[in-house]
Amino acid sequence: MTILRQPTRAGVRDAAEKIARVLPPTPLFISEIKGVTVAFKAESLQPIGAFKICGAWHRLTALDDAARKRCRRIFLGQSRAGVAWAAKRLGMAATIVMPSHAPRLKRESTLALGAEVVTYDRATESREVIAAGLAEARGATLVPSFDDPWIIEGQGSAGIEAAAQMAALGLGVPSRVIIPCGGGGLSAGIALALKDSAITVVEPEGWDDMRRSLEASWIEPVGPNPPPTACDLLQTLRVSPLTFDVLSRRDATGVAVTEPEIAAAQRWAAEKLRLVIEPGGAVGLAAVLAGKVALEPGLLVILSGGNVDLAAYAKVMAA
Template sequence: MTIVRQPTRAGVRDAAAKIAAILPQTPLLTAEIHGRQVAFKAETLQPIGAFKVRGAWHRLTALDPGQRARGVVAFSSGNHAQGVAWAARRLGMPAVIVMPEDAPRVKRDATLALGAEVVTYDRRTENREKIAAHLAHARGATLVPSFDDAWVIEGQGSAGIEAMSQMVEMKLPDPDLVIAPCGGGGLAAGLALALPESEITVVEPEGWDDMRRSLEAGWIEGVAEDAPPTACDALMTPRVSPLTFEVLARRGAIGLAVSEAEVREAQRWAARVLRLVVEPGGAAALAALLARKVAVKPGTLVILSGGNVDPEAYAAVLNSAG
């Protein structure tokens, strides 16, 4: 029987120390929403434009020399891909990334530029997990899931450790409410471990809100086969994992869904007020707050998880009225 390693708060703190040794903290910004001050963790300003570098670095640095020599395989629509590629290049390891054919070109090109090999698949007819597992087995490489991995979850949680210390330094209230975008739940689960006293709210695009439905049902429910298209490519996860679900369910996290229009409005607000470029998936948590789907309270912390936008799509969002 295989024993699955469980993510822990101690692991999150170890990950935070690793990240602090190689990267500066991402900024913590503040602005008013509905008359209350809100803190924003700008993970959009990571070297790869997203928080995923955290989990990738924690995971890859845990590999022994033999594993590093054989390389890694990951599957991702783009941000985890870039995180793994960035970490692998820094550690001198080969990396293969399985990406959907319809992944934003800017993310695919950035992954290639970081030296990774990219293998594409059809999101609707092929299974990325099976493709990646086959490649890893054939090459003797280590499979690095985007969220279903204890090290990855712990690495993502390092954002919470940073945010807490920054809020203390800025004399802001402790993060009593943390609102985070959710695909597979790696970021949210890591934050739940990092900030055990905080309320956790996860936000997904409508039709892809399987974590919300799973938390409400008490068991894992996948996305419907006829799920609608969404601009939030980073949050298009067909099914969450037991690791992330169990952490969030144990913490009493709640889930919310936002519309495409609400996401676009959040992108425009972030550009206008925070002067930040935020991709659709990265703006989901902000969208829920702006749309009053969750009440602002003292100590509200919003994670802006990524800023890797398609230039033409982003320009269209900024130029639109709704």
């Protein structure tokens, strides 16, 4: 795919203005951890249960009239419900490519928004290849998961909102933002939005390719035979040059968390914040609770999604 432009901070501001016209801000929760006040941005409370709605809206509303009149929109999986939501609101058809073992709730919510779903085997097939083939065959517009300047800018709107909410509460500018990371669209967008805040990305152990890439100063893919993880949306085998470039220029750092640490964070969010957070959405909180990110005034944690598998969530809560 040819990138015609780079994501910019001005683009994030434009995206935030567009999104504010159709969606209210998600809540900002405040709690203490070991006596330090921490802010939590609940993107889990978006209409689709995740932050991806913002990138999808910014991307689809950026299409010209000719592109909007085409019959299909193909998306590569991770913000599936976001693209489906935006497409439905804009009167556009959407075809979503998602893993065959994606949680039932996520598949059903995508279908409920009127999108077509095409499944693939994550172990043996490539969603990029499948989506590109469908787009070519149908004359469609291809919308990537994270490797797109509009997607990155739209995701960054969460940072604009959170900073305004913290300022209104007298908490000042976020000193550091802790962000779940799959392909890096959310973290890159927030890195652009909040130029005076340190950025730390968090991934599940064995899937921490962004962390290793930032430390190496070049892109490192996920190694062979990565371990199983409950974080289905953070299973990105290789980050994109676009997101890596933004984060590396911002001197972002990364940490990895274990599955028990993630489950503990889900329980903490339920007990302390009364929030249902999916495993991938809880990794930032897990890093803080596990002491892998130092507590400091002005800390902002992004809770990126709340689309849980109910049976798996019940087991986590019962542990």
